[in-house]
Amino acid sequence: MMNREGMLNHVAAAAAKTAIWLAAIRKWLLIGIAMLFLGLFILVPLLAVFSEALKKGLQLYFAALTEPDAVSAIKLTLLTAAIAVPINTVFGVIAAWGIAKFQFKGKNILTTLIDIPFAVSPVIAGLVFVLLFGSQGIWGPILEEHNIKIIFSVPGIVLATIFVTFPFVVRELIPIMQDQGTEEEQAAISLGASGWQAFFRVTLPNIKWGLLYGVILCNARAMGEFGAVSVVSGHIRGMTNTVPLHVEILYNEYNFTAAFAVASLLALLALVTLVIKSMVEWKSQKH
């Protein structure tokens, strides 16, 4: 009897041991596959940007960044983001307030409409503005009469950028505001606060990390947008070239080192974006 039980115990222990072994093998196998996939698709392209940029030395690297066309591209990109991001941030906060804090019919439809720019190809986003304001567009003749240029000019670039970055802030804020409910604001107002006071003293502190996150994502997209801007810009060097478009021109001229040098600026922007994003997530988890 004892023997049989002992043997059974032994078999059970062996089975448990194999199970643990199998689990460990499975774990490291899956981690290995995940790392290999991410390494090939994420890490290698990232490293390639910096390696190609610095291939011919620091001197050429900085020369590519300080050359007049590059500088004017950087200026235009900063200007575009400086207009598009605040406009969409203000919209995002106001729209999220209306959508998250109130119940009304058609809310699902409204949020779906707000999502449209995520589903529309960037090229189509650029195309719609050419159809509106281009020389053969709907309002083209009127604009020409008054000598206003939108397409192949800075306003077109800004408009296309606003279109593609439209949902970023509002989509980030809606779930956060919905989770917080309306009780705190209601309490503030019943204690005599005005609507603005309730917003600035109660709502804003509650959503600040989510807001920062949305603004950062919006900014990354605004500075990096390629397809939409490419359609409306006309690629006039030193005039309507943003940083991503400048990268394209250099690359197509087989000036690879300069192309990757300018591209490395955008890659750095992406890395900074990811770092801030992780910090925001960490902060909001702590709260």
Next chain:
Amino acid sequence: MAVQQKSRRVLPGFGLSMGYTLVYLSFIILLPLAALLLKATSLNFADFWETVTEPRVAASYKLTLTTSLIAAIVNAVFGTLIAWVLVRYQFWGKRVIDALVDLPFALPTAVAGIALTTIYSSNGWIGQYFEAVGVKVAYTQLGIMIALTFIGLPFVVRSVQPVLQDLDRQYEEAASTLGAGAVQIFLKIILPALSPAILTGFALAFARALGEYGSVVFISGNMPMKTEIVPLLIITKLEQYNYSGAAAIAVVMLGFSFILLFLINFWQWRTAKKHQAS
């Protein structure tokens, strides 16, 4: 209903915020898209049909749909695997990996495009090994799929991750005590719970891939009938000042995207409802 009345009375700003939202939405998004529809309908139906079924256009629709679909499937499989690894296992460097998953969201598409083209060209870091076995990646459909896989990667990971985190492990433990194997547990318990999230991520990645331009245009080689994607064809038509042709091709494309957007929102709504019910 009572709550609705109360919140509407107590909190101010509904009219103002809704009015502003609708006006801004109309001017930035709806009006421009209406202009697109208007331009496309300026063609009569026969011309419209001829434009969108012309062999070169049909070939680009087929190419865009198949490469996007394959890339989205690859992402559904590997995205789920990566989400699983990030949620269930502890290992050194996990936080960095987790942050890096979002790189395709943050990295401008043109940068991704030139980097991938350089890596996968016949003398590139990875392309040379493919070249050695006779496979060309850059300037082929395979290259397009790689670019589309890159830009779609975060969607599946980020939709599966939170669901996996909230998944109650007691069912898995119960199944394990009852003698189910790991594969059985995964197929019968975990996969059904994750499938709505995987489906949403898949659809998001698919929708994004359909419209993608920047990362693809460098690696695709842009050969008509072979590696010419729809967004590029739209630009080609525009450069020929064929505005209505560009609009017609874009409207069909937009149709695909809207169907996907609608499905995604429907799935998310249904999943949220299920969660509330349980």
